[in-house]
Amino acid sequence: MTIELPDVIAAYFSADKTGDARAISECFTFDAVVVDEGNTYAGREAIRQWMANASTQYTYTVEPFALEEDGARSVVTSRLVGTFPGSPVDLRYRFVLRDDKIAELEIVP
Known part of the structure; x- marks a missing residue:
């Protein structure tokens, strides 16, 4: 199923496919916040390091398959398959x- 993502969200997932942590961080505002696995990363540099570490710790693919709007949030559901515990999820x-940038990102099951 093909879904139409907002440009910056599409750019985020495209950069994630290539493992380009710098390109991912540039999708975010300078003061952006990411919450993933109970950890909070604030600012572009922390976000770049978070993604660089994730890319070296695990091998994975991510495939967005659903998009819904929830108030001010765009919620993208994606299938992650890789070398991490619990795969696929x-x-x-x-x-x-x-x-036109990502100000907040929370990743949850």
Whole structure:
């Protein structure tokens, strides 16, 4: 199933496929916040390091398959398959956008 994602969210998932942590961080506002696995990462540099570490710790693919709007959030449900415990898993990526960038991202089961 093909879904139409907002441009910056599509850019995020595209950069994730290539493992480009810098390109991923550039999808975010300078003061963005990411919450993943109970950890909070604030600011572009922390987000870049979070993604760089995730890319070296596990090998995975992510495939978005659903999009819904929940108030100010765009919620993208994606299938993650890889070398991590519990694979495969469907995760919800809750994005808040500001000025065509990602201001907040929370990743939850």
